[in-house]
Every structure is written in C-alpha cells, then in structure tokens.
Amino acid sequence: MELPLILLGVALLCLGLAVTWTNSRRSLICVAGIYAFLGLDLFALRYYVTYVEPERLVIRQVRLETPKLDQPIRILHIADIQAGAIEAYQNEIFERIESLQPDIIINTGDFLQVVPPATFESEWAKLHALIKRVNPRLGTYAVFGDTERELYRYKADALEPLVMLSSRDQRIELGAGALNLHGLSLYQSKSEEWAMRSIEQWLEHSDPNDFRILLGHSPNYALAVAESPIDLCLAGHTHGGQVNLPFYGPLVIDSDVPAEWAKGFRRVGIPYLNVSAGAGSNRRHGLPPLRFNCPSEMTIIELIPMRPIL
Numbered sequence: 001m002e003l004p005l006i007l008l009g010v011a012l013l014c015l016g017l018a019v020t021w022t023n024s025r026r027s028l029i030c031v032a033g034i035y036a037f038l039g040l041d042l043f044a045l046r047y048y049v050t051y052v053e054p055e056r057l058v059i060r061q062v063r064l065e066t067p068k069l070d071q072p073i074r075i076l077h078i079a080d081i082q083a084g085a086i087e088a089y090q091n092e093i094f095e096r097i098e099s100l101q102p103d104i105i106i107n108t109g110d111f112l113q114v115v116p117p118a119t120f121e122s123e124w125a126k127l128h129a130l131i132k133r134v135n136p137r138l139g140t141y142a143v144f145g146d147t148e149r150e151l152y153r154y155k156a157d158a159l160e161p162l163v164m165l166s167s168r169d170q171r172i173e174l175g176a177g178a179l180n181l182h183g184l185s186l187y188q189s190k191s192e193e194w195a196m197r198s199i200e201q202w203l204e205h206s207d208p209n210d211f212r213i214l215l216g217h218s219p220n221y222a223l224a225v226a227e228s229p230i231d232l233c234l235a236g237h238t239h240g241g242q243v244n245l246p247f248y249g250p251l252v253i254d255s256d257v258p259a260e261w262a263k264g265f266r267r268v269g270i271p272y273l274n275v276s277a278g279a280g281s282n283r284r285h286g287l288p289p290l291r292f293n294c295p296s297e298m299t300i301i302e303l304i305p306m307r308p309i310l
Contacts, residue, residue: 054281059298075213079279084118090127108217110145115286139161140163144217195225199224220255227270234273
C-alpha cells in the first residue's frame with residue numbers, strides 16, 4: 001500500500017512545483033503524470049489481486065473414460081477453501097456446487113484458516129451447515145489438511161454427512177461397478193514412503209475391477225504411484241502457487257512435485273492426477289487473500305463408461 005501512496009505523493013509534489021516553476025512546468029507535469037499513472041496502476045493491481053482474482057471462481061471440467069463403470073459419474077473435486085470466516089464468497093462456492101449437481105464431492109483438505117475475531121468453532125458450524133445443504137447422492141468425502149487440526153476432536157457422527165478418510169477407504173457400489181476411495185493421512189500425503197505403506201495395503205485388499213480413487217492433501221504422494229494400478233489421484237495444498245508469473249510459473253508451491261503439477265489434470269504413469277489450485281487462498285497470520293494469474297477453482301471430473309469396441 002505504501003508504494004502507490006508514495007508515487008501519488010510525488011505526482012502531487014510535481015504538480016505543486018509546476019505551479020511555481022513556470023520554466024519547468026511542462027516537464028514537471030509530464031513527470032507528475034507518469035508517477036500518477038504508476039501509483040494508480042499499482043492501486044488497481046493491488047485491488048485485483050486481493051479482491052477480484054481470489055473470488056473469481058473458475059470451474060474446470062474434465063472427462064475421463066473408463067471401462068470399470070456402467071453409468072456416468074460426476075465428481076466434484078474441491079480443496080483449500082481455507083476461509084478466514086464464512087462470508088458471502090464461501091456461500092457462493094456452495095451455491096455453485098449445488099448448481100453443478102455432482103454425484104459425489106471429494107474435498108482434499110484445508111477447510112478453514114480462521115482470522116480473529118472468528119473462531120474455529122463458530123466458523124465450522126457455518127461451514128458444516130453448507131456441507132450438509134449440498135450433500136450429493138453418493139456422499140461427501142474428505143481428508144485432513146494442514147489448517148483443520150481442531151477437526152480431529154470431532155467424532156465421526158458429529159461430522160455427518162461429511163466422511164473423513166484418514167488411512168481409510170470407502171467402497172461405493174454403482175450398478176455393475178463401484179468406486180473405491182482411499183484417503184491418506186496428512187503425514188502420509190507428504191511422504192512417499194509412508195503413503196505407499198497405506199496404498200499397498202489398500203490395493204491388496206480392494207477389487208482391481210473397482211474404479212480406484214486415491215486422495216491426499218499434498219500431491220507429494222503422487223511421485224510414488226506411477227506404477228500402481230490406481231485410476232485417479234486427487235490432491236490440493238499447492239494453491240497452484242497462488243502467484244503465477246508469465247513465462248516463469250508459480251513462485252512457491254510448497255511441494256516436492258514438479259511445478260507444472262501444481263495445478264491441473266494429467267497422467268502420471270498409470271494413474272491420472274488432478275491437483276486443485278484451491279477454492280480459497282492462504283490466510284496464514286491473518287494475511288488477506290492474494291492471487292495473480294491463478295484464480296480460485298473447483299473441478300468437475302466426469303467419469304464416462306467406455307463403449308466396448310465392436
């Protein structure tokens with residue numbers, strides 16, 4: 001905020017001098033115009049990165065064909081709502097979810113990051129009400145992120161319809177097929193070695209004909225699963241970098257994965273991987289939301305039954 005004010009101050013000073021220094025009036029007016037332009041431009045940029053792009057919610061859509069299902073399924077993948085408090089924007093997120101009519105919602109963590117005077121208890125009650133309102137026919141599933149450790153105190157029935165999958169799996173039968181979800185703990189999602197211990201047990205005891213979905217907060221685990229018979233991996237945590245510079249990419253992703261994996265849908269060996277850039281922004285230490293060239297997002301992943309080749 002200080003730099004735009006300084007530039008505008010210099011512009012005003014130049015205009016003041018132009019009134020008295022008649023010999024240099026034209027030059028001073030030109031300098032004042034340049035500084036005023038730069039100051040106003042920085043004000044506009046600051047407004048955009050803190051008030052516009054963080055709430056310019058983008059819906060990405062992905063289609064994935066599979067022979068494992070006999071009916072189409074709409075997965076809504078959301079991550080990192082990370083609300084300082086539940087306000088108009090968070091209500092808009094859930095209104096958008098409701099309008100998208102997903103069959104299942106999968107949240108890869110970081111629900112809240114409260115900013116005082118808000119408290120976790122007050123804001124979780126509001127967020128939980130929104131989760132209950134949009135709960136789809138196949139349910140809402142999630143893993144723990146970095147910012148909701150208070151949730152560990154809640155019993156499973158107090159979180160319903162939200163189902164937390166931490167080193168746990170859930171099989172959902174669908175006609176001739178099934179979805180088989182496995183959620184990693186926060187620590188497992190950040191460690192390839194610990195992730196594989198949980199993943200290998202899940203794969204050993206799950207039906208290979210099920211559509212297998214692996215979810216973890218951090219995408220680090222995806223570095224270890226290239227040869228694993230998994231259909232879809234989901235993660236968040238990176239926020240897509242939040243600030244993406246043209247020709248450079250994200251400044252920081254807080255993950256071991258390649259920078260190009262910080263957001264988006266791609267194949268990483270056998271599995272597909274979707275890393276969400278997040279529906280919210282980092283609010284650590286009470287910071288305002290901040291995004292540039294990386295708008296907030298949610299992803300609809302449509303699973304389409306693959307037609308047999310005649």
